[in-house]
Amino acid sequence: MGVKTSHYYWLVAPAALMVAIFFLYPLAFSLYSAVSAESGQFTLAHLEKIFELYSTDILFTLIIVLSSVVILAVLSISIAALITLSPFRSVVTLLGFLYRLPLFIPFIVTAQMMRTFLAKNGLMNNAFIASGLMTPMDTVSFLGWSGIIITFVWKQLAFTTLLISGAMAALDESQIRAARNLGASRVRILINIILPQVAPTIGVSLVLSTVTMMSVLSVPLMIGTGTPTMISADMAFRVNSYGDYSVANALGLVSYVLCAGLAWFYLRQSLEDKGVRS
Amino acid sequence: MKQINNLKPHQRLLSGGRLPFQLSFWGQMGFILIFALVLFGPIMNLMIWTVTEVWYFPNALPSQWGFKYWQQVFNPYSDVSGSLITSLIIALLTVVVCLLVSVPAGYALSKHSMPWRVFWMLLFLIPQAFPNLTVYMNIARLFYEFNLNGTLFGVVIVHSVHGLMFSVWISVAAFSSTDPMLERASRNLGAGPIYTFFHIVLPQAAPGLIASSIFVFLESLDEFTGTFFVGAPDISTLPLLLYTASMEGNYQIASITALILLVPSIFFMLVIHKFMSPEVLSKLGK
Numbered sequence: 001m002g003v004k005t006s007h008y009y010w011l012v013a014p015a016a017l018m019v020a021i022f023f024l025y026p027l028a029f030s031l032y033s034a035v036s037a038e039s040g041q042f043t044l045a046h047l048e049k050i051f052e053l054y055s056t057d058i059l060f061t062l063i064i065v066l067s068s069v070v071i072l073a074v075l076s077i078s079i080a081a082l083i084t085l086s087p088f089r090s091v092v093t094l095l096g097f098l099y100r101l102p103l104f105i106p107f108i109v110t111a112q113m114m115r116t117f118l119a120k121n122g123l124m125n126n127a128f129i130a131s132g133l134m135t136p137m138d139t140v141s142f143l144g145w146s147g148i149i150i151t152f153v154w155k156q157l158a159f160t161t162l163l164i165s166g167a168m169a170a171l172d173e174s175q176i177r178a179a180r181n182l183g184a185s186r187v188r189i190l191i192n193i194i195l196p197q198v199a200p201t202i203g204v205s206l207v208l209s210t211v212t213m214m215s216v217l218s219v220p221l222m223i224g225t226g227t228p229t230m231i232s233a234d235m236a237f238r239v240n241s242y243g244d245y246s247v248a249n250a251l252g253l254v255s256y257v258l259c260a261g262l263a264w265f266y267l268r269q270s271l272e273d274k275g276v277r278s
Numbered sequence: 279m280k281q282i283n284n285l286k287p288h289q290r291l292l293s294g295g296r297l298p299f300q301l302s303f304w305g306q307m308g309f310i311l312i313f314a315l316v317l318f319g320p321i322m323n324l325m326i327w328t329v330t331e332v333w334y335f336p337n338a339l340p341s342q343w344g345f346k347y348w349q350q351v352f353n354p355y356s357d358v359s360g361s362l363i364t365s366l367i368i369a370l371l372t373v374v375v376c377l378l379v380s381v382p383a384g385y386a387l388s389k390h391s392m393p394w395r396v397f398w399m400l401l402f403l404i405p406q407a408f409p410n411l412t413v414y415m416n417i418a419r420l421f422y423e424f425n426l427n428g429t430l431f432g433v434v435i436v437h438s439v440h441g442l443m444f445s446v447w448i449s450v451a452a453f454s455s456t457d458p459m460l461e462r463a464s465r466n467l468g469a470g471p472i473y474t475f476f477h478i479v480l481p482q483a484a485p486g487l488i489a490s491s492i493f494v495f496l497e498s499l500d501e502f503t504g505t506f507f508v509g510a511p512d513i514s515t516l517p518l519l520l521y522t523a524s525m526e527g528n529y530q531i532a533s534i535t536a537l538i539l540l541v542p543s544i545f546f547m548l549v550i551h552k553f554m555s556p557e558v559l560s561k562l563g564k
Contacts (some may be wrong), residue, residue, distance in 0.1 A: 008392045009357035015446055016401060018379060022439045023405050026416035033416070079313075082306060091306045097308065101317055106500030108517045109536040112524050113320035115531070116327055123323040126339070154320070208550040214409035217503040218517070222524055232411050236506070239415050252412030259409055 014094035020223045031256075034249040053247075060228040060252055064078050064145055065258065069153040069206050075153065077195070077202065080165035084194065085176075085186045099165075111222040114151045118142035118223070147223040149232065152213050159212075160205040167201035168194055176200055186246035203266035210262050233257060327533035347530040357519055358535060366525040368430065369498040372437040376445040376494045379438075381487065383481070384449025388456075405439060411503055418507040428512030436504040441494035448493065452486025453479070483520040492546045499542060 014059065026036035037043040050058075058072065083095050115124050124138040142150065171194060179189050195202075231251045237246040327333075332342035351358045386392055387399060405413075417436060418427060426432035456479055464474040480487075502517040510518055516539055524532035 008386035008389065011386035012398055015379040015383035015442060016398065018435075018439055019442060022417060022435055023413055026413045026420060027408060029420075030412045030416045047435055063382040082309070086306060087304055088306060089316065091303075091310060094310050095313070097380075098314055098317060104496065104547045106502075106517070106539055106543065108500065108502045109324075109519055109539050110320070112520060112532050112536045113523060114325045116529055117320040121333075123319055123326070127319070133409075154316070191328070208406070211407060211409055215411050215503065217411060217506060218521060222521065232409075233413060235411060239418075239507070245419055246413070248415055249412060252409075255409045255412065 014118050021228065030249045030252050033138045033246055034253040038246075046246045047253070049247055050254065054231060054234055054251065056228045057234055058233050060145065061214075061255075062230075062258065063232045064148055064152075064230060065210055065262075066242065068156070068213060069210060069262070070208060071149065071153050072156055073202065073206060076157055076205070076215045077159040079157075079161050080168050081190045083165050084168040085190065087139050100158055102155050103162065105111045107155060107216050108218045108222075110151055110155045111218045111225070114147060115143065115222050143223055144226070145224070148219055151219050151223050152209075152216075155166075156209045156212065160202075160209055163201050163205040164198060167198040171197055189270065200270055203270060207259070207263045207266055212257050214259055280355060283356050283431045324536055327529050328537055330530060338394070347534060351534045353532060356515065356530060358516075358531070358538070361514045361516050361519040362538065364430075364513060365499055365517075368433055368437060368513075368515060369495045371430070371434045371451075372498040373494050374443055375434060375438040376441045377487065379481075380442060380445035380449045380490070383446050384483075385453050385475070387450045388453035399450070400446070402443050406443050414504045414507045414564070417504075421508055425509060428510075430513060433505055433509040433513050433515075436493075436508050437501055439500040440501060440504060441497050444493040444497065445490045448486055448490035449483070452483040452490070455486065456482040495547055497542060500539060 014238075034046055035044065036041060037045065049267060079095060079099055085090050086095075087094055119125075120139050120141040122141075124142070125134065128134040129139070173195055175207055176189055179193055184192070214232060217232050217236055220233040221236070224233060231254060235248045235251045235255075238244045238251070287539040326340065328347070329345060330340040331344045331346050333340040343409050350356060353359070373495060383398075383402075387395060392398070414436065421427045421432045426435075438496060460482070461474055462477050464478045465471070469477070499515075501515075501522065505513065505518055506516050506521075509515065509541050514522075516535055521541070523529075
C-alpha cells in the first residue's frame, strides 16, 4: 500500500530500542557483573560469596517457589476441572466469578491484606477462636515462609486458573461427550482426556508464575519477617545497605537459573511427551 | 443425544459411581464456600482495618471504630494526597509513552509482510520472561550515573518498559482486526498515508488501544519494585507509601491506601470486561 517494508523498521524501532536499552542492556550487565571482578576479569568470587552467605536463603527460596507451584497446579487444575466438568450450573457460575477476583488486585495490596489477615491477631486466627477451634493462646502467626506461600497462591491462582480453564474450554467437546457416553467417570475424563491436552498451558502458566514470584519484592519484604528470607529481599538489602551490586547480581543470576530450571523441566517434559506420541 | 446428556447426571452416579448426586452437589458447594472464605477473608480484614481506631490483642474485633484515619488521609496536606497525584501523573505519562511507541510498532507488526515479525513480537515478550527485580536494580545503577534516579522521568521510563509488552501485543491485535480494504480504498481515492492512518485505520483500532492503555495505566499505578529502586525516596507513589506505612505498623493508613489502589483496579476490570466481550470484539472488524 505504498509503504515499503523497510519503513516498518522505523515504526518498530522506538519500541525495540526502549526494550533494548532499558531491559536487555541491564539484563546483560547483571549477568556480566555477577561473574566479573572490578577490573573486568572473570571471577567466581561473588558466586562463592553468595553460597557462603545466602545458601539457606537460596534453599528457602527454592522450597517456597516449588511448594507454591505445586499447590497452584493442584488448586487451579481442580477449579478449572470443576468449571469444565461440573454438572451443576450454579457451581460453574459461582466458581467462574470467584476465582477471577484476585486477578486485578495488586501484589502490594495483597501483601498488606495478608500481613493483617495472617498475623497472630489477624482475622483468620480470630475466626478460629470465635468458632471454638482454638484458644487465643494457641494462635500462631503465619507471617514467614507459610505466609509467603499463601500470599503467592492466593494472588496467582486467578492467573493460572484463567489460562487453564481457558484451555479446557477450547477443547473439542465431542471427545468429552464421547467418553461420557462410553461410561467414563469425570475423574477419568479429566486425567485421561483433558489433562494431556492442556498440559502445555499448565506448564506455561506455572513458568510465568515462577517468574512473577521471583520478581515480586513486596511480598517477601512485608510477609517474610526475619531470617531466612527470599533472595529477592536479600538482593534489595545488598543494594540498599551496601551498594554491593556484584553480590546482588550474583543472587540475581541464581534467580534466573531457578526460573530457567523450571522452564527447562517443562520443555523437556513436553518434548518427551511429543516423542512418546509420535 | 443432547437430551440424554442433559438427563444423565440426574440418573447416574458421579465420579465413577462412588458419590451419590446430592452428596457431590453439597461437596462442591462446600468447596466453593471454603474457597469464598479464603478469598474474602483477607479483603474483609483490610476493610476492617480501614475503619479501626483501636484494636488490641486478643480482641477479636476492634474496640473502637471510626473514620479518624480517613480524615487524616484525605487531608489535602497529607502524604497520601501527594502520592496519589504523583502516582496518577506517572501512570498517565506512562500511558502516553507506551501509546507513542506501541501504536507505530503495533501497526507495523500487524502487517504480515513485516520482515522478522515473530522475532520482534518475541522481543517484546522478554520483559515478562525474566525476573525483573535484577533488571530494575541495574537500571537504578545506570540511572544513577545520568542523575535520573529519583526523577519522574526515570520512573516513567521503568514503568513504560514494563507496560510495553501489554501495549504492543494488544495494539498488534487491535490493528490486525482493522479492515485492510478500507485502507486501500482510502489510498485509491487519493488520500495520503498519514491522513489514511489517522482517519481510517486509527479509529478502527481505538477500542483495542483504549484497552491496552487501561492495562498500562493499572500496571503503572500498582508497580512497586521498579519505583522502589529507581524512584525512592524522592518519588513517593501510592504503593511506596503503602509499603512505608505498613512497615511502620501504621496499618490504618496502609489499609486505606490499599483500598484507594483497589478502586481503579475493580473499576477498570469492569470496563475491560465490557471492551473485551466477544460481542464487541466480533463487531470490531465490521
